[in-house]
Amino acid sequence: MPLTTTAEAIRSMEIRGAGRIARAAAGALRDHAEMISTDNFTGFRDGMYQAADLLRSTRPTAVSLPNAIHIVMRDLRTATDATDARNGIIRNAEAFIRSSEAAVRTIGMIGANQIRDGDTILTHCNSEAALACIIEAKKQGKEIEVFATEVRPWNQGRLTIEVLNHHEIPTHFIVDSAVRSFINDVDLAIAGADAISADGSVINKIGTSQIALAAHEARTKMIIAAETYKFAPLSSIGLEIPVEERPGSEVLADEIAQKYPFVRVRNPVFDRTPGTYIDLIVTEEGVIPPEYAPLIIREHLGWRVSDLDSHLF
Ligand code: RUB
Structure with missing residues (x-):
């Protein structure tokens, strides 16, 4: 699902509930990281920061949302290479979604x-x-x-x-x-x-x-x-x-x-x-x-x- 579609679905409460919102945000960041095809690290990082800002602006209360973004994007602070950064975000997002589902169980x-x-x-x-x-x-x-x-x-x-x-x-x-x-x-x-x-x-x-x-x-x-x-x-x-x-x-x-x-x-x-x-x-x-x-x-x-x-x- 494109980032803007997920953001709108969270804003309009089509996706709702703090856990579901967090997993949807993690999935959207993963998909967005895959979609930004640039090899330029700064371009990649800025694109991901904008995506995170958009998702964070959708609903203000569920802390699961900024926490999920923090967990998925945490390696971006120290990364220097677009491919490594992209792979890290994909890995973190998938791990977050799995661990969130396991946590509920x-x-x-x-x-x-x-x-x-x-x-x-x-x-x-x-x-x-x-x-x-x-x-x-x-x-x-x-x-x-x-x-x-x-x-x-x-x-x-x-x-x-x-x-x-x-x-x-x-x-x-x-x-x-x-x-x-x-x-x-x-x-x-x-x-x-x-x-x-x-x-x-x-x-x-x-x-x-x-x-x-x-x-x-x-x-x-x-x-x-x-x-x-x-x-x-x-x-x-x-x-x-x-x-x-x-x-x-x-x-x-x-x-x-x-x-x-x-x-x-x-x-x-x-x-x-x-x-x-x-x-x-x-x-x-x-x-x-x-x-x-x-x-x-x-x-x-x-x-x-x-x-x-x-x-x-
Ligand atoms: C949902 C709500 C839920 C929590 C916890 O509010 O208040 O009790 O988000 O849900 P809204 P979960 O419908 O306005 O999003 O345990 O599913 O994360």
């Missing part, structure tokens, strides 16, 4: 251990990593039920119920505002993440923080399932993860909204859940408490202090 195995036979699980949005845990628990023969939220305004919950139904998992489909009414029927909540800060807070689909609050009040376990490339290295030095705000027309059609000139429709599509409302984060490296986030950034993403101020790629 491993998270499923590890996360399923948190689910007991007979449990009822609440999930929000449409997260590959969260669903992997639920599906693996079902495959292990556990009798489980799920509450899945609708997820206004994009209705990602419909994608989730399609998957759950495919796996023959009994599911209750509820509007987002019904979470508190059902939280006492739920044994644990599992959601994914677009980004995890060094302070252990989690950015995920709008409404996640309300679920975490309701779960906290009800003493219901709140689990986040996330690959290590969802952790945000630059949050260690105070860089805030921006929360994407999409057009109000996704919430209220323009022809209705224009009747109310004093009304401004707001549409932030993610929110931040403080680590204190999260019991565990399931990663492919194991289960951690939110306060261990800096260890993931250092030991598994390999960010050293010196990387933090030379972080372009």
Whole structure:
């Protein structure tokens, strides 16, 4: 797929979900590296930097996107030869895609251990990593039920119920505002993440923080399932993860909204859940408490202090 097509598919949410976005970006960089046929290293490097900028500009919140770009392009900083640089990007992109898919499978195995036979699980949005845990628990023969939220305004919950139904998992489909009414029927909540800060807070689909609050009040376990490339290295030095705000027309059609000139429709599509409302984060490296986030950034993403101020790629 040409780079601009992938970028547009991510921007328009045809490709969505932090893991899928990361793999699509890695694939686009690989294809772009193959397409730039020049033997001139500077020309090749500048073309790749432009491609990375375009991909990075598509959606601002999912840290998986800049992390994937960083991982795929990391050898470009020290390369001097176009062929070596091209081969390095292709190799890194393919390795990233493979390891991302493997990470989701491993998270499923590890996360399923948190689910007991007979449990009822609440999930929000449409997260590959969260669903992997639920599906693996079902495959292990556990009798489980799920509450899945609708997820206004994009209705990602419909994608989730399609998957759950495919796996023959009994599911209750509820509007987002019904979470508190059902939280006492739920044994644990599992959601994914677009980004995890060094302070252990989690950015995920709008409404996640309300679920975490309701779960906290009800003493219901709140689990986040996330690959290590969802952790945000630059949050260690105070860089805030921006929360994407999409057009109000996704919430209220323009022809209705224009009747109310004093009304401004707001549409932030993610929110931040403080680590204190999260019991565990399931990663492919194991289960951690939110306060261990800096260890993931250092030991598994390999960010050293010196990387933090030379972080372009
Ligand atoms: C998707 C969303 C998902 C995370 C994790 O938001 O919030 O919970 O991206 O998903 P959007 P995954 O639909 O706006 O992209 O576990 O699949 O990476």
